[in-house]
Amino acid sequence: MANRIVLNTISYHGKGAIENILPELTARGYKKAFVCTDPDLLKFGVTGKVTALFDAAGFAYEIYSNIKANPTIENVQTGVAAFEKSGADCIVAIGGGSAMDTSKAIGIIANNPEFADVRSLEGVAPTKKHAVFTIAVPTTAGTAAEVTINYVITDVEKKRKFVCVDTNDIPEIAVVDPDMMSTMPKGLTAATGMDALTHAIEGYITKGACAISDMFHLEAIRLIAANLRGAVNNTPEGREGMALGQYIAGMGFSNVGLGIVHSMAHGLSALYDTPHGVACAIILPTGLEYNAPVAGKRYRAIGKAMCVPGIDMMDDEQAASATIAAVKQLSADVGIPADLKGILKDEDVQFLSESAFADACRPGNPRDTSVEEIKALYRGLM
Ligand SMILES: NC(=O)c1ccc[n+]([C@@H]2O[C@H](COP(=O)([O-])OP(=O)(O)OC[C@H]3O[C@@H](n4cnc5c(N)ncnc54)[C@H](O)[C@@H]3O)[C@@H](O)[C@H]2O)c1
Ligand SMILES: [Fe+2]
8 A cells, every 4th residue: 555645845943943934924925824822822921932023023913822721622613713803814823732733623624614513524534625824833842733634622522532634734834943842841841742752652553654654753762762851851952852853753643643542542631631641651651561462573673762771682572571661761750650540530431441442543553452452451550
C-alpha cells in the first residue's frame, strides 16, 4: 500500500520565529486575523507576544478566547459564529492543543458549513474544502497540532472526546518558537512533553508505521529524551529541543496513527478533565508492556534513541525491559504520577474501556485488543 505524507506547506523553527507571522499574512493579502487563543494565554501575556507585532504594524485582528482545556463542541460553535461576525479572512491559532484544535474545527466548519453540528466531523471527515487559511503557533511542546491532520473535541453530553482526521485541516503555516513556550510552568511542561514522547513511541510501533515516519519518530524520541528534563527546568536548550522534538513527532504520527495509550487517555480527559499529557504519560508504560509480545523487537531502537546504557549488549527481551524502565524513569524524573490512583473510579472502568475500544486511535495499536483486555489494563493502574 502506498503511504501518504501530509505536512505544513511552510514551517518556521527557533527563537524569533513569530516575527514571520505578519509578513506571511500580508504577502498573501490578508487583511484581518481571527486570533484563536485561551483565557490563560491572554492573562500571562503569551498571546500578546504576537498581537503586539500586529498592533505595532496596525494590522487588524479580533481575539476569540472562549476555549477551555479539552475543548468542547460549544467552544467550536461559538467560535464559528464569532469568526463569521468578525469579518476576518484568516486564522492565527495561538495556544496548546486546545486552542489549535478549536481553531482547526472553526476553520473547517467556516468553509464546510454542512458540518456545523461538529459531531459529524468524527473520524475521517469527508469535507470538500480546505479550512480557512491558518497560521498555527504552539505554546506547549506538546501536541504538535500545528502539523497534524487531527483535532480532538469533547462531547460534554456524551462524556467522550472524539478525534477528527482530515487533511483539509492542516494549518498552511506552523510557527514553532520556543520563546512562546518559556512561560509554561513545570507541571505543564512535563505533561505536554510526555504527550510528545507518547506520540513518538506509539507512532513508531503503530501498525501503519513506514520508513518516513520511523525516521521522524526516532529523531523525536532522541530530542525529547535529551531535552525534556532541561525544558522542565526552563533552560533555553531544553525549550529549543522540545519545540523541535514535539514537532518532528507530529510530522510522523499524524500520518501513520497512534495506539491504545491515546485511546485510553481520551476517556480520562473527557470524564475527569485529566490533562491529556498526564493521562498519556501514566498509561504509556502499561501500553508498552501490553504491546511487547507483538512490537517488543522495535523497543531496542526506542531505547537506543533514549541512550539506554549498554543496550547493544542486551538480548531483545532485556532491551525491551530496559527501554520501558527508561520511559518510567523519565516520567518519574519530571514528576508524573506512576498510576491512576485518585483519578480512575472503578464504576467507570466499563464505560471507559468501551470508549477506548471505539476510539479512532485504537485500530492503529500494534496488538489487536478487546474491551476485556483494556479493562484489565485500566485495573492494573488502579
Ligand atoms: N491535534 C492533535 O493532533 C492533538 C494531539 C494530541 C493532543 N491533542 C489535544 O490537545 C489538547 C491538549 O493540549 P495541550 O496539552 O497543549 O494543553 P492545552 O492547550 O489544553 O493547555 C493547557 C493549559 O496550559 C496553558 N498554557 C498553554 N501554553 C502555555 C504557556 N506557554 N504558558 C503558560 N500557560 C500555558 C493553557 O492556557 C491552558 O490553561 C487535548 O484536548 C488533546 O486531546 C491534539
Ligand atoms: Fe497526544
